Amino acid sequence: MSEIQSHGRLPVAPNSPVLRINMPVRDILLQIDTYPDATPTEALDQAVRFTAAVGGVLSALAVEVDIQAPKNPLADYLIGLSQMALEEEQKSRRFCAAALEAFASRAGEAGVLGEVIHGKADLYAVGAYVAERSRTRDLCIVPVVDQFDGQRSVVEAVVFGSGRPVLTFRPGVADLPVGGLGTIVLAWDGSRTAARAMADALPVMQTAREVRVLTVTNEKPSAHSGVGTEVARHLAAHGVNAVVEEVDAGGRRIGMVLEESLAEHRPDLLVMGAYGRSRAREFILGGATEHMLRNPKVPLLLSH
Missing domain, CATH: 3.40.50.620 (HUPs)
Structure with a gap:
């Protein structure tokens, strides 16, 4: 049998319903870094504008880190290791609250606000946690401020562990588009x-x-x-x-x-x-x- 190629549309019977296979990128998750520094508000703004451009709804996930300091009485006596870990956790918690509040305000004004999620994970398991939460989203956005901020590992964890696409950008270097996509x-x-x-x-x-x-x-x-x-x-x-x-x-x-x-x-x-x-x-x-x-x-x- 000879092969016949046609790049035209397939015939559709009159009055038959049209089944749309492609689903829009509607349900988007933004991962917000909280340790050692918080994701800058510039990155939040860019994610909000991108979501509006593609007609989506944006939820934010800020992960508070849990720092398991080793039990070492000598280190506690000399440098207060346990107290230092506690203070770093508290800093991450504050960053979570502030970033989510800023996000909710910006996303609400743009009309793209979804969920505001305050999570918690071990310091070395943040990427795996974000990957798990991304599996029920159309897209996960992961800002990377610089190559040494730890976000690179989150990108890799979500790419290889979520089964979903990842959008990553670097504010000031590789910015998300301000308006529609060119x-x-x-x-x-x-x-x-x-x-x-x-x-x-x-x-x-x-x-x-x-x-x-x-x-x-x-x-x-x-x-x-x-x-x-x-x-x-x-x-x-x-x-x-x-x-x-x-x-x-x-x-x-x-x-x-x-x-x-x-x-x-x-x-x-x-x-x-x-x-x-x-x-x-x-x-x-x-x-x-x-x-x-x-x-x-x-x-x-x-x-x-």
Whole structure:
């Protein structure tokens, strides 16, 4: 039997109901850091504006840390170790209350207020706690102020542990767009992980002015010339007109190629699959994921 390809719409019987498969990004969770410092209000504002742009509802999760100081009578006598741990916990609790109050005010004014959640977790289990709470959300937003603030580990925990997409950004460096979304770049290498990222980001791409499907060729076997054509067909079936772009790696690392493309097109968002492998329950990130998280130029929407 010969194969017949058609990129048009499938016929629909008269008066038949239309089943909408794509669900909007409606239920969004914002993770607020409380230790050692609180997530800045600038990050709260950006998350609120992004949620309004995609037509969602935003809930905030601030996690109070539980610091289990080792029982050491000598340390307590010399430096007051137990008291220091207690004071740090109290500081985190205050940050929780203040951040959630600021969030509720901003989200309420913007008309996107969902839940306000004050959680508590062990200092070294915050990422796992946020991942668990993210499993019943359409998207989790995790701001990262700098690469040393511990939020990077939360991003990884949610990406690999929640089964849901993660949007991460760095205020002042890789800001979320102020208004609607202009250009979105979808990094496409033909892999399962890239397909998952495309599906998770589809409702967001439907709100963008332009979508560019970027394939870096001669970098891995699955990312061959022409692999983005079917992506454009699929996106068009969902009302997204995409531009397909191919860039030859030319022996360069994929992170550098992506970075050059982002500098040229200046998108509002990069969508990509997050690669990693587990070693002793710690994820070792793939080259592109590691590079983009370490040197973010635009906000990242990651799926695994």
